[in-house]
Amino acid sequence: MTARRPSRTQSTARTKAVPAPVSDPEPVPASQPEPGSASASQPESAVPAPAAVLPSQPGGGMRPVQEAAAEDRERLLSGGHHDPHAVLGAHPVTGGVAVRVLRPYARAVAVVAAGLRTELHDDGDGFFSALLPIDTIPDYSLLVAYEGEATEVQDPYRFLPTLGELDLHLIREGRHEELWKALGAQPMTAQGVTGTRFTVWAPNARGVRVSGDFNYWDGAAYPMRSLGSSGVWELFVPGIGEGALYKFDLMRPDGSHTLRADPMARRTEVPPATASIVTDVHHTWRDEQWMTHRGDLPVHRAPFSVYEVHLASWRPGLTYRQLATQLPAYVQDLGFTHVELMPVSEHPFGGSWGYQVTGFYAPTARLGTPDDFRYLVDSLHRAGIGVLMDWVPAHFPKDDWALAQFDGRPLYEHADPNRAEHPDWGTLEFDYGRTEVRNFLVANATYWCEEFHIDGLRVDAVASMLYLDYSREHGQWSPNEYGGRENLDAVRFLQEMNATVYRRNPGVVTIAEESTAWEGVTRATDQVGAGGFGGLGFGLKWNMGWMHDSLEYITKEPVHRKYHHNEMTFSMVYAYSENYVLPISHDEVVHGKQALVSKIPGDWWQRRATHRAYLGFMWAHPGKQLLFMGQEFAQGAEWSEAHGPDWWLLDPSYEAAQDHRGVRDLVRDLNTVYAATPALWQRDTDPGGFSWVDGGAAEDNVFSFLRYDADGAPVLVVSNFSPVVRHECRLGVPESVPAWHEVLNTDMGLYGGSDVRNADPLKPEAVPAHGRPASIQLTLPPLATVWFRPV
Incomplete structure (x- = not known):
């Protein structure tokens, strides 16, 4: 059943309910619901305009062409036509050029060419047509009159497809590497006319129309054409530019309609509104x-x-x-x-x-x-x-x-x-x-x-x-x-x-x-x-395995950690099977898993100390590092997207602010020393860049290893996950290094630690240890990681 044009009463009522659009107006009957976004993209008030009178050009106009076939009319009105350009627009025929326009709710339509205008015959149901007694299709525009106003617009159906055969071929082959330049809404100029090309892939649709704030979310006048076996539908709409809101009105195979946001939209409304927005790029890069x-x-x-x-x-x-x-x-x-x-x-x-x-x-x-x-x-x-x-x-x-x-x-x-x-x-x-x-x-x-x-x-x-x-x-x-x-x-x-x-x-x-x-x-x-x-x-x-195992280890009481020692060493069995990142991500500080510092047992001092020692171990372990926001200053609460990190913990007026600032200072120093020490990153994927000193000191909760850069320069890393100071701890080291200097200690007082340090320099002695002929004797701070470099 074909749609009927609204009566004058309906059209007037609707005009008084909506403003005059900035582009080609398409008022919608008051009884029709407004689809699309629930945002301000919908019309709200009226701007009355004086009635327009469109006189016909003497000697032309008002001569109707043969009406469009009933099937074409019905398919266009229902939104199920695959080739609207074959019916609408201007076409050479016997006796001249036939012009046919679909403008629902329009009072009159005229063709304007070479400064002259010719009224089109009202064929009913929003169709207008005329046979122009000329030999060739001219450059023309349309003068469309609604209740109380008239607007001159370009006819979308006089333009050739604006998508090239190469684009369609690549889309069919699934090889269009710049697909965003072919599909979606693209502001452009066609035949000297500015507008927007709308394209969408919808191979199962019986018809597709463009709906937007520029046509009061009624796409009846903007059916798109199917571009063959590609499944792509296209329409160039003159006069539409950046900022226009739009969606695609698709007729499903069963004849029902669905209004969809553009899958290729490069800009959208702010949720919960859902319309797509025509946009272009204006940023000038300076990077x-x-x-x-x-x-x-x-x-x-x-x-x-x-x-x-x-x-x-x-x-x-x-x-x-x-x-x-x-x-x-x-x-x-x-x-x-x-x-x-x-x-x-x-x-x-x-x-x-x-x-x-x-x-x-x-x-x-x-x-x-x-x-x-x-x-x-x-x-x-x-x-x-x-x-x-x-x-x-x-x-x-x-x-x-x-x-x-x-x-x-x-x-x-x-x-x-x-x-x-x-x-x-x-x-x-x-x-x-x-x-x-x-x-x-x-x-x-x-x-x-x-x-x-x-x-x-x-x-x-x-x-x-x-x-x-x-x-x-x-x-x-x-x-x-x-x-x-x-x-x-x-x-x-x-x-x-x-x-x-x-x-x-x-x-x-x-x-x-x-x-x-x-x-x-x-x-x-x-x-x-x-x-x-x-x-x-x-x-x-x-490296999800490292993340899971190491977090499991630090959640144990220190007295029980010796039974879980392998959870900190097992990662080295497979450390070079892939190129790894060590992640302490958002997933580990939500949904009852607790923030990093809150996973750790003990009093506040012990939790912060273990937190710092763990970060020192992490930054030295083979692999890259990732830390989620808030963990850099030992936030105790889980993350919530509603309020983000607890920045107030760093406010000097907060009594424990220095505790949190100390952890953040450590993270800064970890990154500084790390970046300046190639041994900690240059050979992350090379087994030759790592060597255990002692990976089996389970009774002491101590881990010690060496990292090497491309030139063989070492860094010694020692972590003590017990809350006791370990004096006279002997570790085997390369005998080629004359002395070692402490370059990072997570127990330093400025980080909130107990400030147990090692005096410089630590010189190797000819005392065999851990399979090496030379060793050093050092003091391990409680719940701390210490890095040493050659002097």
């Missing part, structure tokens, strides 16, 4: 020096000390630009080489901390615009700080305005419900075997690196992607084609993502949060391992 030199040293052979941040709660209420003033200064002062940002991509539920993403191409609007986020990254780079970002390709939420069953059928998710449903998080998993979906994610990874100068992607929940039986019981999953439990599609996706990112972005690192013993996570993709798979191609991997 040339950083970008030129960030790849001078491979990450695994460079100092790499990471401060993990949840931007929205680090300093609650700050915008990207305000953060750009405070965050670089803070991180630079503490000496971290990188920040890692918890997910920045747009997400509807703040309580997910960004790990349930709906806007994969848009920085969250909670803190500002995409250019504002670029400004923050730029500021960090100019302060000499690298920027890592959590990236979440493992799953997405089920919100009915986002990706779930996007065009009426499973599209981004797997068609098999057992493969689509994530059993733990109530979300959907991507279909990594579909070329377009894989392309969507691979392009997204490089998008953040190229458009926002991100230096590294920490890929979340890799294990959940790799295993078909992840968190699934028997009968809830099916084996792969070889009878195994590996998700071969996900393996190929991760390999392609890593290969593409590294090829296109020199100096960038990818980091896997992978919690199992999957072989070859950080091995090159062309190197096949014992399991028959090529490496996944990551640069680094979080």
